Amino acid sequence: MSSLIELKDIHKSYWIGDKEEPVLKGINFNVEEGDLLSIVGASGSGKSTLMNIIGLLDSPTSGEYYLNSQEVSTLTDDQRALTRNRTIGFVFQSFFLLPRLTTLQNVCLPHLYRNTPAQESRDKAMEMLQKVSMDHLHKNRPNQLSGGQQQRVAIARALVGTPSLILADEPTGALDSKTGREVMDLFIQLNAEDRTTIVIITHDPAIADECKKVVRVADGHVVDVS
Amino acid sequence: MENHFLHKAGVDLIPQIKEGFNNLLSSKLRSFLAVLGIMIGTASVVAMVSCGQLATRQALAQFKKLGTDLLSVSIYSDNQGQEQSNGGQAQQKLTVKQAMDMTTAVPGILEVAPYATLFNDTSYAGKKLNIGGIIGATQTLQDVIKIDITQGRFISFLDKYAYYCVIGNKLAENLKKDGLLNPVGKQLHIGKNFFTIIGVAGPWAENSFFNQDVNNSIIIPLSTATIINKYADINNLVLKLNTGADIPNIKDGINKYINDQVSGKRTFIRSAQELIASMKNQRKILTLLLALIGSISLIVGGIGVMNIMLVSVVERRKEIGIRMAIGARRRDIQSLFLIESIALSLFGGGLGVIFGILTSYFVALFSNWGFTIFTLPPTIGFGVSVAIGIFFGFYPAYQASQLDPIETLRSD
Numbered sequence: 001m002s003s004l005i006e007l008k009d010i011h012k013s014y015w016i017g018d019k020e021e022p023v024l025k026g027i028n029f030n031v032e033e034g035d036l037l038s039i040v041g042a043s044g045s046g047k048s049t050l051m052n053i054i055g056l057l058d059s060p061t062s063g064e065y066y067l068n069s070q071e072v073s074t075l076t077d078d079q080r081a082l083t084r085n086r087t088i089g090f091v092f093q094s095f096f097l098l099p100r101l102t103t104l105q106n107v108c109l110p111h112l113y114r115n116t117p118a119q120e121s122r123d124k125a126m127e128m129l130q131k132v133s134m135d136h137l138h139k140n141r142p143n144q145l146s147g148g149q150q151q152r153v154a155i156a157r158a159l160v161g162t163p164s165l166i167l168a169d170e171p172t173g174a175l176d177s178k179t180g181r182e183v184m185d186l187f188i189q190l191n192a193e194d195r196t197t198i199v200i201i202t203h204d205p206a207i208a209d210e211c212k213k214v215v216r217v218a219d220g221h222v223v224d225v226s
Numbered sequence: 227m228e229n230h231f232l233h234k235a236g237v238d239l240i241p242q243i244k245e246g247f248n249n250l251l252s253s254k255l256r257s258f259l260a261v262l263g264i265m266i267g268t269a270s271v272v273a274m275v276s277c278g279q280l281a282t283r284q285a286l287a288q289f290k291k292l293g294t295d296l297l298s299v300s301i302y303s304d305n306q307g308q309e310q311s312n313g314g315q316a317q318q319k320l321t322v323k324q325a326m327d328m329t330t331a332v333p334g335i336l337e338v339a340p341y342a343t344l345f346n347d348t349s350y351a352g353k354k355l356n357i358g359g360i361i362g363a364t365q366t367l368q369d370v371i372k373i374d375i376t377q378g379r380f381i382s383f384l385d386k387y388a389y390y391c392v393i394g395n396k397l398a399e400n401l402k403k404d405g406l407l408n409p410v411g412k413q414l415h416i417g418k419n420f421f422t423i424i425g426v427a428g429p430w431a432e433n434s435f436f437n438q439d440v441n442n443s444i445i446i447p448l449s450t451a452t453i454i455n456k457y458a459d460i461n462n463l464v465l466k467l468n469t470g471a472d473i474p475n476i477k478d479g480i481n482k483y484i485n486d487q488v489s490g491k492r493t494f495i496r497s498a499q500e501l502i503a504s505m506k507n508q509r510k511i512l513t514l515l516l517a518l519i520g521s522i523s524l525i526v527g528g529i530g531v532m533n534i535m536l537v538s539v540v541e542r543r544k545e546i547g548i549r550m551a552i553g554a555r556r557r558d559i560q561s562l563f564l565i566e567s568i569a570l571s572l573f574g575g576g577l578g579v580i581f582g583i584l585t586s587y588f589v590a591l592f593s594n595w596g597f598t599i600f601t602l603p604p605t606i607g608f609g610v611s612v613a614i615g616i617f618f619g620f621y622p623a624y625q626a627s628q629l630d631p632i633e634t635l636r637s638d
Contacts, residue, residue, distance in 0.1 A: 057551060057631050078555045085553020096548045096635070100252045112241050113553040157552070 002069045004164055004197055005031035005054065010063035012049050023049045024060070025220035031165070031199060036191040038200040040208040041217035048169070050217060051201045055088055055167045056080045068164060085113050089158030091168035095150040097142040103129065103153050104138040110161040128156035132186060148179030155186060159196070166190075166198045172207060184210055239565075242558075246565040253538070260527075260534045261574040264614070267524030268578025268607040269585060274520040275603035276586030278513030284595045285509070288431070289502060292372065295336075297465040297473070298435040299480055300494040318488040320460045322364070322448050328463070332479035334471035339367040342451050342458040343438060346417040350401060357397055358442035360416060362451025362458055370466045371436045378410040378425030385447045391416070392425040396441040414444065417454055421446060434501060435464050473497045521610065527574065528614035535567050535622035546626055547634030556627040563623035564616070571615025578611060579604045 012024040023046045031037055041047040052058035053065065056072060065073045072083060084090075089110075097106045104125055111121035129135040132152040142150055151171060158166050168187070172180030184207065190196045191212075200211060208214045216224040250257040301320065325340035342362040348355045367373065368380040380392055391414060393401070401409055413420045421444075430440040451458040467476065477495045484493055539546070546559055554562075583599055590597040 052632050055551070057635075078557075081550065081553050081555040081558075084551060090551045092635070096544070096551075098545055098548060100248060109549070110552050112245075113549075113555075113558060118241065161553075 003030035003066075004033045004035070004068065005199075006064070006066040007054075008064040008066075010050075010053060010060045010065060012046075012053065012058070012061050023220055024053075027063070027217075027220075027222055029215050029222055029225055031197065033164070033197055034191070034195040035213055036188065036198050036200075036211045037213040037215065038202055038208040038211040039215045039217060040202055040205060042203060045217045046220040047201050047203075047217045051167065051169055051199075054199065055090060056084050081113075085110060086161060087164045089161060089163040089166045091151070091154050091158050091166060091171045093170035093173040095142070095147070095154045095174070097150055097153055097157070099142050101141070102138065103134060103140050103142070103145070106142070106153060107157045107160050109157060114161070124160055125156070128160045129153070131159065131190075132156045146179070147175050148182055151175060151179075151183050152186065155183070155190075159190070164197060166196055168198065168200045170202055170204075171200060172204070173202075239561075242561060243565055243569070246562065246569050249538075250566055250569060256534055256537075257570060260531045260570045261577065263527030263530035264524070264571050264574025264611050265527075265578040265581060267520070267527035267614075268575045268611045269581035270523045271517055271520035271610060272579050272582025272603045272607035273585035273589070274516035275513055275606060276582065276600055277589050278509070278516045279600050279603065280586060280590050280595050280597065281593075282506070282509035282513065283598075284593075285505065286502065287596075289434070289498070289505065292431070292433050292435070292498075293466070294498045294502065295467045295469060295471070296370070296433075296435045296498045297467055297476065297480075298496045299463040299465065299484075301459075301461045301463075301484060302492045302494065304490045304492050318490065320484065320488050320491075322452070322460065324487045325460050325463060326364070328465075328480065328483055331483045332476060334468050334476045334479075335465050336468050337366045337370055337466040339364060339370040339464045339466075340448060340460045341367060341436075341438075341462055341464070342448060342460050343462075344451055344455045344458050346455060347415075348444060349415040350404070350406065350412075353404065355397070355400075355414070357444060358394075358439045359444075360451070361438050361440070361443050361445045362448040363445050364448050367445070367464070370464050371430075371433050371440070373430055373440055374428035375425050376428045377408075378423070380425055380427075381445060381447050385450075387449050387453060388447060389419055389421045389450060390424045390447065391421040392427060392445040393423055394427050394439070394441040394443045394445075395429045396439075397444065398426045416444065416446070419454060435496070435498070437462065473499060517606065520607075524607075524610055524614055527611075528571075528618040531567050531570050531615060532618035532622060534570075535563060535619055536625070538566070539563065539622050539626040542626075543629060543634040543637050546629050547631045547637075550629075550631035551635065559629075560623045560627035563626045564619050567619025567623070568612065568615040571611050571619070575608045575611030575615075579607050582607055 007027050007029055010024055010027040011022065013020045013022040027050060039047050039050060049058065053060050059073050064071055067083070067087060075083065104122065107125035107128055108121045111124065126135055126138065129138055132155050134149060134152045134156060137145060137149065145153065172183050175183060187198050187200070188210065191198050200207060202208060214226050215222055322340065326338055328338045329335045344360040344362060346360060348357055348360070363381060365381055365383050373380065381390065393409060398409060406412060409423045409426055412423050414423060427440060432439070480495060481493055484491055549559060582603065587597050
């Protein structure tokens with residue numbers, strides 16, 4: 001069985017002036033379906049760049065990236081947008097909900113870009129809000145919610161399109177330890193109950209320890225997979 | 227998973243439009259100002275073009291009231307200077323009889339009103355009168371250029387060489403101020419001669435086929451005019467034609483007739499139909515010019531929309547990044563912003579059409595013009611405002627769509 005994600009010798013450099021600055025220097029690892037994996041590294045290790053590449057927000061300078069067995073580093077902008085929409089659910093450190101929309105409308109967003117009929121889209125969004133225990137606040141706007149609540153809504157938004165992969169960038173970074181704990185529990189629960197594949201990017205070893213698999217990144221290399 | 231790339235790519239417009247309106251409502255003042263800009267621009271285009279059209283229609287209506295069956299003939303000496311230097315030889319003049327005979331000589335002419343203009347000193351009871359001129363005319367003038375008589379009667383063929391005169395409305399008013407309440411039967415001094423006032427004309431509407439202002443003139447019999455002033459030549463004629471007359475043919479006939487009667491003359495003939503055509507043309511240019519002036523304010527309004535959309539794009543950078551991460555394609559982002567600017571323009575355009583029509587209504591009301599709603603100005607106003615929305619909304623929307631999602635997500 002092939003892996004959900006296969007990264008083969010991924011390189012990424014940025015040009016600063018006329019000087020090439022390598023950030024990723026040959027990354028190799030796989031993510032299997034049902035994994036709860038964390039990518040751990042200090043700031044400047046290249047983990048954010050790696051996340052952008054996995055999340056199809058950025059393309060590698062060289063190397064191969066197979067997502068669901070498809071080479072995706074050569075896709076066009078539109079194809080990447082479609083793939084992000086259907087295959088990947090993002091969870092960000094500072095939640096990134098749209099402030100003008102209600103909780104429910106925020107969760108509906110991924111379906112807006114899929115032409116899902118409005119009623120169906122709302123039903124699915126409510127279902128996801130129930131899953132993260134936020135359905136009672138579906139009419140509220142993000143600024144009326146606590147950080148932990150906002151992150152739950154953001155997770156519901158990531159889940160609503162039934163993606164193959166949840167990609168979470170420091171999901172507990174902006175939360176206090178208690179709510180951070182709750183968010184981690186939610187991830188663990190989702191992974192255990194629904195076999196949702198989750199990749200968490202973090203600098204926090206404590207978070208990494210709770211994941212089934214840990215990929216340690218330092219100076220653009222994968223230094224350890226456990 | 228490959229096959230979803232083959233799916234129809236478009237995003238449903240309705241939810242996008244709903245979103246656009248939500249976004250516009252969330253910054254009410256700003257949206258209002260943008261709408262105001264477009265509204266004023268559209269209103270000015272609509273009002274100006276409407277007023278142009280109303281004025282044209284009004285002018286044409288007035289013109290047509292005079293009769294579209296008129297023809298004016300002016301006679302010039304071909305080479306005046308030479309003849310004068312010849313001295314002895316008398317200049318040939320068209321006589322009253324020759325002029326009147328034109329009706330029989332040229333088919334298609336119903337009536338001929340030849341006239342001469344004189345500038346003799348005139349006075350009443352020793353007081354000099356300030357008048358526009360003395361018109362030597364025949365009985366036919368009354369019907370051809372439509373002169374109403376309020377007191378007494380008009381000049382008649384039977385007056386021949388009589389020293390009778392008809393005074394214009396404004397002149398009668400002036401004489402009234404001098405105490406002449408009942409002018410008919412009283413006498414005026416023209417040159418060295420006494421003229422008896424036989425009639426008073428009512429207010430006369432100006433007529434582009436007659437080059438004198440009847441209201442401020444004294445009308446005397448044409449034959450009398452030719453004997454009291456040796457320079458009183460019949461240089462102008464107003465003709466009334468049969469309905470449906472062949473104008474080019476008549477023009478040729480008149481030219482030929484005049485050249486047969488008197489030599490060394492040149493004629494200049496204008497028909498009502500030609501005049502109406504050139505008037506329409508001039509008015510069209512005027513209306514176009516008004517539309518252009520109005521369009522300038524519409525363009526300024528469009529720049530306002532562009533400005534607001536550019537600010538909006540900068541402010542919503544993060545939102546753009548989030549939407550892209552969630553799966554919005556570049557063109558979805560573009561249409562998100564384009565819809566907003568088009569909505570602003572549509573709304574402004576709609577209001578502008580209403581205000582523009584109202585403005586032209588009031589202009590028409592105060593100018594005593596008839597009012598109608600023309601279809602052209604609202605169509606132009608509305609169409610141009612939508613075009614402006616698309617044109618000025620395109621660049622900000624394109625800019626939004628070209629943002630890098632990573633950078634926008636990193637920005638604060």
